Amino acid sequence: MATFALVDCNNFYASCERLFRPNLKNQPVVVLSNNDGCVIARSQEAKAVGIAMGAPLFKIRTLVEEHGVAVCSSNYALYGDISERVMTMLGSNAPSHEVYSIDECFLDLDNLGVPDLTAWCSSLRQRTYQWTGIPVSIGIGGTKTLAKLANRLAKKSAKAGGVIDLAHHPEWIDTALRKTPIGDVWGVGRRWSQMLEERGMVTAHDFAHAQDGWIRQKMGVVGLRTAHELRGYICHALEDQPQPKQTTCCSRSFGATITDKSQVHDAVMQFAERAAEKVRSADQVAGAMQIFIRTDPFNANAPQKSLSGSANFPQPTSDARAITGTATRILERIWRAGYAWKKAGILLLDLSAKGSAPPSLFDAIASPDDGLMTAMDQINAKYGRGSVKLGLAGKDRDWSMRRENLSPSFTTKWADLVSVRVG
Numbered sequence: 001m002a003t004f005a006l007v008d009c010n011n012f013y014a015s016c017e018r019l020f021r022p023n024l025k026n027q028p029v030v031v032l033s034n035n036d037g038c039v040i041a042r043s044q045e046a047k048a049v050g051i052a053m054g055a056p057l058f059k060i061r062t063l064v065e066e067h068g069v070a071v072c073s074s075n076y077a078l079y080g081d082i083s084e085r086v087m088t089m090l091g092s093n094a095p096s097h098e099v100y101s102i103d104e105c106f107l108d109l110d111n112l113g114v115p116d117l118t119a120w121c122s123s124l125r126q127r128t129y130q131w132t133g134i135p136v137s138i139g140i141g142g143t144k145t146l147a148k149l150a151n152r153l154a155k156k157s158a159k160a161g162g163v164i165d166l167a168h169h170p171e172w173i174d175t176a177l178r179k180t181p182i183g184d185v186w187g188v189g190r191r192w193s194q195m196l197e198e199r200g201m202v203t204a205h206d207f208a209h210a211q212d213g214w215i216r217q218k219m220g221v222v223g224l225r226t227a228h229e230l231r232g233y234i235c236h237a238l239e240d241q242p243q244p245k246q247t248t249c250c251s252r253s254f255g256a257t258i259t260d261k262s263q264v265h266d267a268v269m270q271f272a273e274r275a276a277e278k279v280r281s282a283d284q285v286a287g288a289m290q291i292f293i294r295t296d297p298f299n300a301n302a303p304q305k306s307l308s309g310s311a312n313f314p315q316p317t318s319d320a321r322a323i324t325g326t327a328t329r330i331l332e333r334i335w336r337a338g339y340a341w342k343k344a345g346i347l348l349l350d351l352s353a354k355g356s357a358p359p360s361l362f363d364a365i366a367s368p369d370d371g372l373m374t375a376m377d378q379i380n381a382k383y384g385r386g387s388v389k390l391g392l393a394g395k396d397r398d399w400s401m402r403r404e405n406l407s408p409s410f411t412t413k414w415a416d417l418v419s420v421r422v423g
């Protein structure tokens with residue numbers, strides 16, 4: 001019998017916003033998507049006053065005013081940094097772990113050798129809160145799907161104290177499955193849950209007891225695996241060695257539409273520099289790239305256009321000079337005047353580990369490594385992202401995102417550090 005735990009941060013983005021702003025402690029908090037569009041995270045209090053997930057800001061104005069809701073623009077620099085702290089902390093406490101998303105982590109607790117797993121997980125919860133300030137819930141099960149299910153119940157149940165162990169309490173599994181709506185089972189999306197509900201399968205329990213042949217016919221082997229996992233047979237192992245990425249993307253919507261070519265160029269240059277940086281930090285090189293720009297599909301009155309172009313690099317590279325240079329040439333080729341552009345992005349494709357590509361005869365001449373990229377990465381790591389960049393990205397960032405309620409980058413910018421006065 002294997003033992004998986006899923007540790008999930010409670011209302012992660014909202015919890016991060018609260019971390020350095022204790023005045024938000026008992027206040028409802030919501031976090032908005034890019035460009036301050038829709039609600040993507042809610043604190044418990046915000047849920048309680050009836051703010052729906054995905055609600056656009058303009059629709060909840062009245063609720064916001066009535067209940068004094070704190071509205072935050074998304075601050076991914078903060079969330080990413082806090083996530084890394086939580087994951088590092090969890091990883092150092094378990095024999096092996098798999099970071100599943102920005103706020104979820106699977107742990108393999110098989111060889112832990114503790115007599116009472118619930119007590120151990122409770123103290124892990126406390127330690128996580130003490131060390132990082134982030135509250136978490138922990139679900140334990142014999143499969144990843146059961147650990148996910150246990151986690152959901154641990155969050156909902158007041159008497160669970162944030163931890164439910166189904167692996168060592170098989171007698172609870174039946175009830176747990178009955179209490180879980182089919183749409184809340186890991187891997188069952190909206191289309192499948194609708195199909196299953198129409199056939200009278202409304203809970204995880206109903207689905208786990210369906211016929212294998214029928215599931216396979218309707219949902220293929222992926223659906224069958226989910227059913228088997230609910231019955232306690234492991235189909236998904238812990239992936240503690242994440243697959244290296246094949247592509248990396250950097251794209252964003254502009255705060256307002258732009259028509260000016262040099263502004264679009266500035267944005268593309270900045271995305272290209274950022275994408276190159278991402279690839280370097282993973283010790284990879286890219287074989288090709290693609291850039292795209294498009295107008296606002298929600299503005300029915302404006303003429304619509306979506307443009308993209310790609311190119312291969314002569315040698316796989318992660319050098320921002322080669323990447324921005326190629327991006328400029330592609331943009332030159334695909335550019336069309338007369339449209340109001342809303343979004344641009346760049347994809348680096350065909351990624352491989354640095355040094356694994358077969359060298360070509362002219363490599364050393366064509367792309368001598370002068371150490372500039374390494375030096376830039378080191379300076380930016382020490383003094384904060386963007387401290388040094390190539391001299392081509394625009395200085396006036398008219399196109400950048402709308403983030404009217406952005407919290408300070410408490411943990412990643414010296415200027416935003418919290419100061420404490422004693423005495």
Ligand SMILES: [Mg+2]
Nearest residue numbers: 008009011103
């Ligand atoms: Mg979460």
